[in-house]
Structure formats: C-alpha cells, structure tokens
Amino acid sequence: MVGWLWYLGMLVPVIGWVQVGLQAHADRYTYLPHIGLLLMLVWLIPAYRMERGISRGTVAVLTVSVLLTLAGLSYKQTTVWKNNQSVWEHTLNCTKNNYLACANLAKEFERQGQFDQAIELTAQAIAYHPDSRLYNELGNLFRKKGMLDEALKQIEKALEMDPNQMNTLCNKASVFLRQNRIEEAFACYRQAMEQNPNDARIPAKIGVELVNRGRTEEAVPYYERAAQLQPDSAEAQVEIGRLLVNTGKPEQAKDYFIKALNLDPRQPGIYTYIGDGFLQMKQYPEAVKFFKQALTFKPDFSAAQEGLKKAQAGLFQQENSATKPD
Numbered sequence: 001m002v003g004w005l006w007y008l009g010m011l012v013p014v015i016g017w018v019q020v021g022l023q024a025h026a027d028r029y030t031y032l033p034h035i036g037l038l039l040m041l042v043w044l045i046p047a048y049r050m051e052r053g054i055s056r057g058t059v060a061v062l063t064v065s066v067l068l069t070l071a072g073l074s075y076k077q078t079t080v081w082k083n084n085q086s087v088w089e090h091t092l093n094c095t096k097n098n099y100l101a102c103a104n105l106a107k108e109f110e111r112q113g114q115f116d117q118a119i120e121l122t123a124q125a126i127a128y129h130p131d132s133r134l135y136n137e138l139g140n141l142f143r144k145k146g147m148l149d150e151a152l153k154q155i156e157k158a159l160e161m162d163p164n165q166m167n168t169l170c171n172k173a174s175v176f177l178r179q180n181r182i183e184e185a186f187a188c189y190r191q192a193m194e195q196n197p198n199d200a201r202i203p204a205k206i207g208v209e210l211v212n213r214g215r216t217e218e219a220v221p222y223y224e225r226a227a228q229l230q231p232d233s234a235e236a237q238v239e240i241g242r243l244l245v246n247t248g249k250p251e252q253a254k255d256y257f258i259k260a261l262n263l264d265p266r267q268p269g270i271y272t273y274i275g276d277g278f279l280q281m282k283q284y285p286e287a288v289k290f291f292k293q294a295l296t297f298k299p300d301f302s303a304a305q306e307g308l309k310k311a312q313a314g315l316f317q318q319e320n321s322a323t324k325p326d
Contacts, residue, residue, distance in 0.1 A: 131161070170202070
C-alpha cells in the first residue's frame, strides 16, 4: 500500500494536469513515481514466494534475468542521451508535428555547418508552428549560406509578424551589410536601438561597424552609449577609451580608463591602454608608470613592452632637451 500510494502521489505533479515549461512529458518525470513501484516489488516478492512455495534459487534466477534485461534497456536508452542531436532525433521519431524538436535539431546542424539540413528542419518547424522567431532563424540560415535575397525574404516575413523584434532587425542589418547597402543596415540598427534603448549590444554593434568602415568620429557616441548602459563592464569602458585615443582625444579617454581600472584593477591591458593615452599626450613619466604596472601583472606582455620602450625613449629626449642650454 505504501508503494502504491507513493506511486500515485508522485504522479500528481508530473501527470500533465499542470504543465511546467514547454514539455508535457519527459523521461525524468518517471523517476520519482517509479520509486513507489520498487517499494511494492520489495515487499510483494518475498510474500508471493512464501505463499507459493517458490525456492530462493528460482527467485534469484528470475531477479538476475530481470536486472539484466533492465540493464540492457538502460544501455540502449543511454544512446539516446549521447548528445543533443541524438536526443532531438529520438524526439522526432517519437512525436508528431513537433516544431520545437525540429527547431532544436536544426540548431545542432547549424553548429555543425550543415546548413541544408538546418534549413529543411526550420522550414518544417514553421509548417507546424508559424512564428516570427522561426522565420528569422530561417533567414539567418540563408544568410550564412550566402543566399541573401532569400534570407531577406524570410526576415521580412518575421518582421511582418513582429516589427519590433530586435534580433530580426539586427539580422536584417547584417544582410544589408553583406549586400553593401550600408545606410539601410544602419537604419535597421537604429530602429532596433529605438525599440530597445537599454540594450548595450546594439549601440556597440553600430559603433563597431562604423569603425570598420573608417567612420570613427561617428562611432564615438555609440561607444559612449554602450559604456553608459554597462557601467559595471570594464571592457565597455576600455573600448570607448581606446576609440577616443585613436581619434586624438586621450584626455577624454583617461576618465574611461580610470573607471575600467576601478572595475578590474589587475587587467594589464587596461594599464597599457592608459599608457598609450599618456604616450600620445607626450606625458612620458605617466606613460612609463602605467606600462611598468602592466608588466608587473604580465611580464611578457609585448604591447606593454613596446609601449614602455617608446615612453622611455620619449622621456629621454624630453629630459635631454630640457637640460640643453638655449
């Protein structure tokens, strides 16, 4: 009775009356209820043996046979859980019209670079469950395969269903960049930024694309915006600092580098970037100090070594010119 009550009691939270997550059924849902069945067997088998007069040897043989059978079945089941691909392939074999399994298996093929299989499965998922994210994913797959017109077609379908989806807008921008439609790409990025003003990834992406095209002055406000949205990210502070140094504004860069240092005081790259800024301003003693600090954390850091040589050379020339009589 205890085992039976355990079994029935543990079925309640997993039987599907109240679904948790996207899955209605899962192998793991059987684990706890089956403890009750095992409890029943532990007490029933000895009682049944004594009632029927079955010898212990017979029970032992039957027990070993059952255990070997279960071990074989368990081993077979482990092949299903070998990796993500085997899990989703098994799921597709066991279910019908399962868009989630199609989409997840497509992701696995995408990671392996098998885009044709991924495209086929994603299209199948859309047939079962039309969804803006799936259309966007299909467009992304066509983009990766170089089929840009088809990619744009699928992305437009996604935007018809959800015009403000950030990932879809950014994906569309990526296609435009591949087609050398630069201003249209930036328009997509800006639209995504307007719809998601607190997401630092979008201004950072715009900044990177502008820098890649030599438009560094235009990139500065986007890098600044990304840094403001990530006040606890040393990397974001460093990126805007580096850009300001490269655009001839080392004084402005210094504040960002100091912020980065406060966030990550043991990062040799930050000390090196600060040293580069002082080097550009010809403040050689400060540059030497920061390059040396970088080398205390990473003695073989070539960028810091090279910067230190330049700073020491500049300091030597500065001191010599100061000591020469007029």
